Amino acid sequence: MNIEEIKHLAKLSSLELDPEQTQKISKELETIFSLVDQLQAVPTAGVQPLFHPIAIIAELNQPLRQDKVTESDHRIENMACAPVAHEGLYLVPKVIE
Numbered sequence: 001m002n003i004e005e006i007k008h009l010a011k012l013s014s015l016e017l018d019p020e021q022t023q024k025i026s027k028e029l030e031t032i033f034s035l036v037d038q039l040q041a042v043p044t045a046g047v048q049p050l051f052h053p054i055a056i057i058a059e060l061n062q063p064l065r066q067d068k069v070t071e072s073d074h075r076i077e078n079m080a081c082a083p084v085a086h087e088g089l090y091l092v093p094k095v096i097e
Contacts, residue, residue, distance in 0.1 A: 001029050 006025055010017045017025065075088055084091040 001026065001033070 003022055003026060006022050006029070007017070010022070079085050079088065079090075082090050
């Protein structure tokens with residue numbers, strides 16, 4: 001990516017870059033693009049995508065907890081501090097027209 005392209009992107013992004021910042025960004029982008037080129041050079045033909053990176057190490061078994069009530073209903077106590085409530089719901093002022 002050349003300096004003119006960086007300046008154009010900065011303008012589109014409403015950024016003001018001085019020449020020093022433009023040079024620094026140019027070097028950083030070149031580093032990023034070289035890393036992308038290295039990643040693209042890796043042969044991946046025939047490799048099945050993984051739904052999760054750890055799946056290559058071990059089979060994933062999602063531990064599920066029992067679906068049971070562990071706390072009692074505190075709605076009345078919680079609603080007591082509300083300035084305005086109606087039928088168990090907090091009423092708040094309209095903030096968007």
